[in-house]
Amino acid sequence: MQDRIERSIEINAPVERVWRALTDHQEFGEWFRAKLDGPFKVGEVTRGQITYPGYEHLEWVAVIEKMEHERLFAFSWCPGASDSDLDPSTEPQTLVEFKLEATSAGTKLVISESGFSALPSDRRVDAFRDNNKGWEEQAKNIAAYVET
């Protein structure tokens, strides 16, 4: 059994439009359903709050791994670490990759998540462990969820 998931979707929009929806942190947050604190930067941590109804107590934290213009956007995160009861150092750290390909109809987007067998490195653990108490401050700022 592979420790990897892959899914794809055809989008009727040009690659540059899809790229923007992925790599602009505000646009990303709109469809992903998270309110993110700041822009995505390779090598840096981005944090925010999940805005998905019922999960607003969860934090969103990821380390941006790659931004290859209009081709590949990748970040790593600990899927379980947004639950502050869990210790990130025992949770898997997965790599999420969005690959874009221009097609005659627009864009083919392939997303893969891999690495469920891997524990995070110490550097990553710190990124995922810090700042779990942000929830209380964010609680007042949770944006109303907007239907797309």
Add this chain to the structure above:
Amino acid sequence: MSKLEPEQSVTDLTSVFAALGDAIRLELVTRLGRGQTRSIVQLAEGLEITHQGVTKHLRVLEQAGLVMSERSGREKHYRCVPEPINNARTYLDTVAVQWDEALVRLKSFVER
């Protein structure tokens, strides 16, 4: 999409996947997968590694909760424990569905 928390513990996942990420261990689990118990000698048959090698792999599988051993006279017999693999599969399926839903939201967002 959010990282919805599946009911099974994600903590056990890394050791299950790590254990299964080895071709020999995968083969051992497959051989035990039909519910029979097997001795080390039986499991090693046809595999190009020593009995000691098989024992080491079985230990990894045991630690991940994928196999169980029991004494049969002087021998140890092993059998597969199905729950961790089923849980891991269910977890992956759940995550895949979440991504499907997120991709649909992305598509709607971009195409509007």
